[in-house]
Amino acid sequence: xxxxxxxxxxxxxxxxxxxxxxxxxxxxxxxxxxxxxxxxxxxxxxxxxxxxxxxxxxxxxxxxxxxxxxxxxxxxxxxxxxxxxxxxxxxxxxxxxxxxxxxxxxxxxxxxxxxxxxxxxxxxxxxxxxxxxxxxxxxxxxxxxxxxxxxxxxxxxxxxxxxxxxxxxxxxxxxxxxxxxxxxxxxxxxxxxxxxxxxxxxxxxxxxxxxxxxxxxxxxxxxxxxxxxxxxxxxxxxxxxxxxxxxxxxxxxxxxxxxxxxxxxxxxxxxxxxxxxxxxxxxxxxxxxxxxxxxxxxxxxxxxxxxxxxxxxxxxxxxxxxxxxxxxxxxxxxxxxxxxxxxxxxxxxxxxxxxxxxxxxxxxxxxxxxxxxxxxxxxxxxxxxxxx
Numbered sequence: 447x448x449x450x451x452x453x454x455x456x457x458x459x460x461x462x463x464x465x466x467x468x469x470x471x472x473x474x475x476x477x478x479x480x481x482x483x484x485x486x487x488x489x490x491x492x493x494x495x496x497x498x499x500x501x502x503x504x505x506x507x508x509x510x511x512x513x514x515x516x517x518x519x520x521x522x523x524x525x526x527x528x529x530x531x532x533x534x535x536x537x538x539x540x541x542x543x544x545x546x547x548x549x550x551x552x553x554x555x556x557x558x559x560x561x562x563x564x565x566x567x568x569x570x571x572x573x574x575x576x577x578x579x580x581x582x583x584x585x586x587x588x589x590x591x592x593x594x595x596x597x598x599x600x601x602x603x604x605x606x607x608x609x610x611x612x613x614x615x616x617x618x619x620x621x622x623x624x625x626x627x628x629x630x631x632x633x634x635x636x637x638x639x640x641x642x643x644x645x646x647x648x649x650x651x652x653x654x655x656x657x658x659x660x661x662x663x664x665x666x667x668x669x670x671x672x673x674x675x676x677x678x679x680x681x682x683x684x685x686x687x688x689x690x691x692x693x694x695x696x697x698x699x700x701x702x703x704x705x706x707x708x709x710x711x712x713x714x715x716x717x718x719x720x721x722x723x724x725x726x727x728x729x730x731x732x733x734x735x736x737x738x739x740x741x742x743x744x745x746x747x748x749x750x751x752x753x754x755x756x757x758x759x760x761x762x763x764x765x766x767x768x769x770x771x772x773x774x775x776x777x778x779x780x781x782x783x784x785x786x787x788x789x790x791x792x793x794x795x796x797x798x799x800x801x802x803x804x805x806x807x808x809x810x811x812x813x814x815x816x817x818x819x820x821x822x823x824x825x826x827x828x829x830x831x832x833x834x
Contacts, residue, residue, distance in 0.1 A: 447759070450475060450583055450593035452571045452606050456549070457731030457748035458599035459556035462564065464501040464756035473591070474560075475583070477570035477600075481557060486549040486709065487627055487654060487662025489516075492542035493824035494746030497753045500826045502559055506542060509555060513547030514657040517638040521803050524645035526693030529800060532807045540822045546640065546656045548627060552745075571605050576725045595765055596727045597755070599748075602714060604733035610724045616714035618672045619738050619788075621648075621795060624685040624710050625664040626703045627656070632695040635661060643696060644803055648795040649688065651696050663699050665689060668795050672712035678705040685710070713738050715788065718781040723769040730755060735780040740791035743783050743821070751776055753826045779824075786817060 447470050451458045454476025462472045490498075490513070495506040515537070521530045536544040557565065573584045574596055581596040598606025602616050635641075640654040648668030656662045667688050675681040682705040689696055700708075715738050722729040731748030755772050762768035793802045806814050 447471065447594045447765075448592070449473070449595045449597060450581070450591060451597045451599055452583070452604075453599035453601060453731075453733070454478070454481065454557075454565055454567070455599065455601065455731075456553050456556055456745055457752065458597075459553065459560065459565075460498065460501060460749050461597060461599055461730055461752040461755065462560055463556065464752045465759070466560070467501065468756050468760040470756075470759065472564055473593075474565045475569035475571060475585070475591075476565065476567050479568050481553060481565075481567070482550075486625060487546055487656040487660075488549055488552070488745050489654075489742035490545040490547060490552075491742065491746050492536065492540040492544075492822040494743075494749045495542040495545065496825045496827075497746070497749035500753050501749075501756070505555070505559070509547060509552065510543065510545055512551045512555060512657065513545045514638055514655045515543035515545050516640050516654070518636060518640075519807065520636070520639060520641040521800075521807060522641060522643045522693075523800065524643055524649065524651075524692045524696075530804055530807045536822065539819075542822075546654045546662070548656050548658075548660060548662075551657075571600065573605065574609055574727065576727065581726045594726065595759075597730055598727070598733045599730045600733055602716070602732045602736040604729065606727065607729055607733050610722075610727055610729065611719065613716070616716050616736060619713045619715060619791065620668060620670075621666050621713040621738075621791075622669040622672065622710070623664060623666040623713050623739075624681065624700075624708055625662070626700075626707045626709065627660055627662050628699065628703045628707065629659050630661050630695075630699050630702055631659075632698065634695050642803060643692070644794070644799045645692075646797045646799065650794055650799070651689065651692070653695070653699070661699065663696075663703075665696070665700070666713060666795075669712075672714075674710050674712070678708060681705065681710040682708050713791075715784070718777070718784050720777065722773055722777065726765055728755070728769050728772065734776075735784060737784050737787040738791040739787075740794060741783065741787045741821075743787065747780055747783060750779075750824065750826065757826070783821070 643651040651665045758768040758771040
């Protein structure tokens, strides 16, 4: 089977690897000119690391060496006082750490295990047409490719999704975000730690060690509109103004970041779907189930998708049965994660957000512990396979 993947991000690359290990012929089409570094960090949790290990045994150890396993979670007020500190026992409980890593490092490691000739840059999908026994994919300047199966791994603004679902723009969650990756040292920045800082006026900030002396910072605030500044200098001025009264190191690290490195984006999601596929076309990762980043599960669930889709295609008698099994396996789980992400994300910006974060950090907060266990214990190799 010849399979075309639209999107050369981390979800698309992981899926390509998973499909290649099952013997499929795969081509990845990415709109970017180069796979260049992006100023972002992200968290890999045990469910995501287990999924990647199921695809490529041992890759989790490579990623752990490239990132920063988090040992401590610190909660602070915007005025600087520490509210709570929690020792992270993720490794002891689930066999994999809570790992913070640079997005670009993760992408590079995933790309390094693929044959370079299957990754086609400067290929922006503009549409597709399903035929009797194949899918025809369209690119600018009249270029086309034929495939037996098309996978849309092209993010929250997926072109492939619009061809299947046609649901338009994502939903704005009422919050704007600013983030960047920077080499920065400060006495209040601890190694192997993530610091969450909250205030009662709908503003939050997060600082996390992602290894190699880099800190990833992300700030967010309630906003009536989703306006994005056209000039990088204006975006930096805007975020500095919003967080002007905050205790260090928040303002200092923003000020130390080159304006061109700051990414300003609206926070968006899409409600869960009851189907991701149509004929010989399906979706994966943020193209299928984008969520607000309150749980840090965007990448991790994409890796779960990658393994499951490849496994279903390998054992099912035909594409239709494989995609049905894939959806039956993935849609219920990702819908639960969406609901939890949306609820927790909303609460994090309310006037009592300090109490919300504090309760979540308490060992006695049973519902949080139960959900965490359900989320992190996911191991695709241990899942019972459907017999066709």
